[in-house]
Amino acid sequence: MEKNILIIEDDKDIREGVKILLEGEGYSVEEASNGADGLKKLTSHTNLVILDIMMPGISGLKTCEEIRKISYVPILFLTAKSKESDKLIGFMAGADDYLIKPFSYTELFARVRSLLRRHQVYDREILQIQKEEWIEIHQIRINSSKNIVFQQGNEIQLTEIEYKILLLLIQYPTKIFSLQNLYESIWEEPFISTSANTIMVHIRNLRTKIEENPQKPKIIQTVWGKGYRLG
Template identity: 55%
Template sequence: MKARILVTEDDGDIREGVRILLESEGYEVLEAESGEQCLSLIDEALDLVILDVMMPGMNGIRTCEEIRKSSNVPVLFLTAKDQESDKLLGLMVGGDDYLSKPFSYSELLGRVKAQIRRFHVYKGKDAENVAAEDACIERAGVRLRKDCNRVWVDGGEVMLSDIEYRILMLLISHPEMVFSAKHIYESVWEEPFFHSSASTVMVHIRKLRLKIEKNPQEPVLIKTIWGKGYRFG
């Protein structure tokens, strides 16, 4: 079955170029020219949303916020802005990755393949599939399904993005072990670590805490070990 990608971009030339590239790689491509149209096309069959940040009307940031209310489909931002604050804002609202314009098609294709591969490995299963004991890790009230993106905290299921899930699985699988930002980034994103990557990790840790900690300001599940990194418990 072909992976389905929704390309949301108000520039028709860029949208067409991305569509032609992805279709040549065997992907099924849907197109939207606005945030509102993008939201109308979101469904469980999507494997990736490519989302332009700067669009008239509902911009990409706002669109991503709405997507995250009902879906954990990966979101890859396309942005003409290269300031660190703009990239971090995209990650904070639920984006999984970003690519600054102008970009090469080879770089875009590499990021698309990485996001879809991760999503296919870790995306959630239907609710009727009951987690077997040996398929789960449970510590400190957090229960994580190892074969798909499903997590429960104190018995209630929480929705995590693919990146958040991968970070949590890394940490909870090795309690008391301290992971540096470099180790987390290279393990989860599977890309070389750069100085700015530490901020990317920090943003996702913050979002993860908001979802699983009773008091994110005083975390007890994911702790910061100053000068060293992060650990679970």
């Protein structure tokens, strides 16, 4: 099935260059030169968003936050900022991955393929004919095959990464997951030292959505010196 990618980038040369290369790999590509236009062009058929952080008007961070209000689509940030704090801000806004400018197209392809591989397309029109498997614990009801999660009867929106982390912890409620366990299970890539901050940001975002008091988490607990486990 053809994958649809939306590029939101104000630099015309970068935008068109990326489009040509992705189309050469068989992807269908839609372009937007700013955040407002990108939000209009985002549809339920969009499989991936490549989003520049530094844009006039609506910033990439704000655009990402707006996308997250309506969609679980994977978001790959393009950024000229390489500080770890800048990357963490991007993850907190809801990004799934980032790529620092200037980047090689080989690395771009690798990130795109990785995100698309992890992403599952959820079509609510065919939910009735799909096999649904639910797990319930701590007043959380999570579908084990689709990113659908309820807490105390209310549906909560998680990014794909947040969903995968929560599902993994719930499926193995007695296991303590080290940072390396989590990263290599979720991202399906080798763990490196900087990956630790990536995981912690996603855990923090997840806690704000499911914990009654994120500062004193009861559902996702930290086992100091070892990792995380389900409370």
